[in-house]
Amino acid sequence: MLSHTTEHGVLVITVDRDPGIDGRAALSTRMTHLIEAHVPTPVVVDLTDPAASDATVSAVLRAHQLCSRHGVSMSVVTRSAPLRRLLGERADAAYPRLALYTRMDTAVAACFTAAA
Template identity: 55%
Template structure:
């Protein structure tokens, strides 16, 4: 369901499958665990097309809230305009903001530039 890689000192997590309503908490916890393990590295969470659902957005938002106290740059990527709107409209405004992109390469480049 979730894979990870390092790209230019950025932790890139990819959600491959819709977790469904029942899997949101587990996905959020897995994302949070990766963020904590790789901190202070910036994080980009990419949502594959098959996972671009409200449940995935909910899990990403929950992970973003949990990681707010870590002061880690946190970005999300999805091709789905409706999921991008969900993420943007419901992002936690405390701590570092959630930046939402439509393309992973742009997200990684942006995070690298911001972290430099």
């Protein structure tokens, strides 16, 4: 369901498959632990499942709020236009804008540049 790596000083969290409603809490908890363990490292979340459900969207938006509270930039990568629109619409306006990308290299470069 979840893996991570570090690329050019950016924490990359890959969500391989949607956890479904029953796995939402576990996904959110794992993402929280990774982000807190790597603060102040910028974060890119890679959503490889184009059919991600509300459970994944909810976990990603919670991670965005956490990153914002820590002053850490966060971006999301997905090739799914409907998923990008959904994330953009549901992102909390009280926090910095959630950056959405279609390519991993672009997202990592933007996070790396912003953190430098």
